[in-house]
Amino acid sequence: MNKYITLIILLLFSATAFAQNKKKVIEYRFPTERDDSIATENYKCTYRNIYSLQQRLQFYPFNKANKILLISYDDTTVTQNTTPVKNRKLDMTQVRESLVLNDLQIDSLTKILYNVGVKSTDYWFQLADPGRKCYNPRNSVIFLNDKGRVIDYIEICFECHQDRLSSKTIKNWASCESKFELLQDYFYWTGLKIGTIRRAD
Known part of the structure; x- marks a missing residue:
């Protein structure tokens, strides 16, 4: 009886191993230069x-704001600036x-944030x-x-292409290759020069 059980187990094991060998193995393919070129093109803003x-x-917070401000600040005595808001009050000093x-x-601002995105979603990275x-x-x-109190704010570093939101409730937006350059140009167009880092000027 034990011989039959052993034989059945061996047959089952062999069948499983055979089935595993029959599975199609998908080999990883390194991206080619053409793949990189397509991904880069697809990540462009449109x-x-x-x-x-x-x-x-x-x-x-556009739907809750009574007033929306653009501001610039630059405290040269610190290594990292931060939005001058304390206890929901903007420190104008x-x-x-x-x-x-x-x-x-x-x-114009909301168009840049929400109507400008990637050319195609077929990309696997964000440009470093x-x-x-x-x-x-x-x-x-x-x-x-x-009442003039701060609801929330969007903090932007144009130099390093990063932003921070004061609340997770803020409606986020899709990133794309030149989104920060567009926002930078927008700030500059409205008259704010500090922090916009216009290389051509």
Whole structure:
């Protein structure tokens, strides 16, 4: 009886091993230069009219803000700047430039944030930037309520292409190759020079 059991076990083991050998093995293929070129092209920013102005204004915190400010700051005595907000109050003594956005400027900002994205989702990486390790922001978008208190803010370091959101509730946006350059140009266009690092000037 034991011989039969042993034989059955051996047959089952052999059948399993055979079935495993029959599985198609997918060999890893290193990306070619053409693959890299396509991925790079697909990661480029492109404008898509995904959201109307009304839809964009419903994204938090745009839908809660009574006033939206662009600010710049640069404390040269510290190694890393931070948005000058304490206890929901903006410390204007540390703000070097500021601008209250009008309707047209809000429209332009939300277009860059939410209607500009990748050319195609067929990419497997984000382009590396060697400066991303040195985060030292000098610009922020401030959202104020009707009492002048800060609801939330978006902090941006144009030098290292990074941003930080003061709350996870803030509607995030898709990244793409030149998103930070577009935002940088936008800040510069509105008149804020500090932190925008215009290399051509």
